[in-house]
Amino acid sequence: AQSVTQPDIHITVSEGASLELRCNYSYGATPYLFWYVQSPGQGLQLLLKYFSGDTLVQGIKGFEAEFKRSQSSFNLRKPSVHWSDAAEYFCAVGAIGANNLFFGTGTRLTVIP
């Protein structure tokens, strides 16, 4: 069965601190992995994606993510968080031939001064 687990519902970090958001997936096909960000009352913006090649992928806004096949993980990282990064972050998985993306339940990020 396909599933995406984001074990951290809410994370609080200080501005300037590093960030890691966890994502684990279970998927029957070769996974294509995505991270999205959603600000309150807004739609989803694609941060980055992994589908092949280098397992460390760079995205927008200084985010990166590392795909670890052995751990079925695709964790999102940022070396130094900015106050504007406060938002909800969603991990998603899909595959060639699939009709939809499966989303995790999200991690809400709070940034404190």
Add this chain to the structure above:
Amino acid sequence: NAGVMQNPRHLVRRRGQEARLRCSPVKGHSHVYWYRQLPEEGLKFMVYLQKENIIDESGMPKERFSAEFPKEGPSILRIQQVVRGDSAAYFCASSPRIGAVDPSGNTIYFGEGSWLTVV
């Protein structure tokens, strides 16, 4: 996601009324997806449509919900006799191709969402 237009952005309905949510895909896209986001939850797939065809409705509730994507005009998600549990954000996404992902990793483009509140 700049090209997917959803309206209304916010809709309030009383229990028992009908809600209609519209989605205009990116110009040239002929595939539309609807997702629902319940409070404190992630997005759940509802339905995938191609113009004049429903491709996959495995995520649609069996009753009261319907979707269409006519040859001309926007895609419509219709919820009849709304109940409080229908209160959610409804997101539309579009794609120029079959399926949610292509071999280059391109995926679907999301709109800004429509927030339905049932009172």
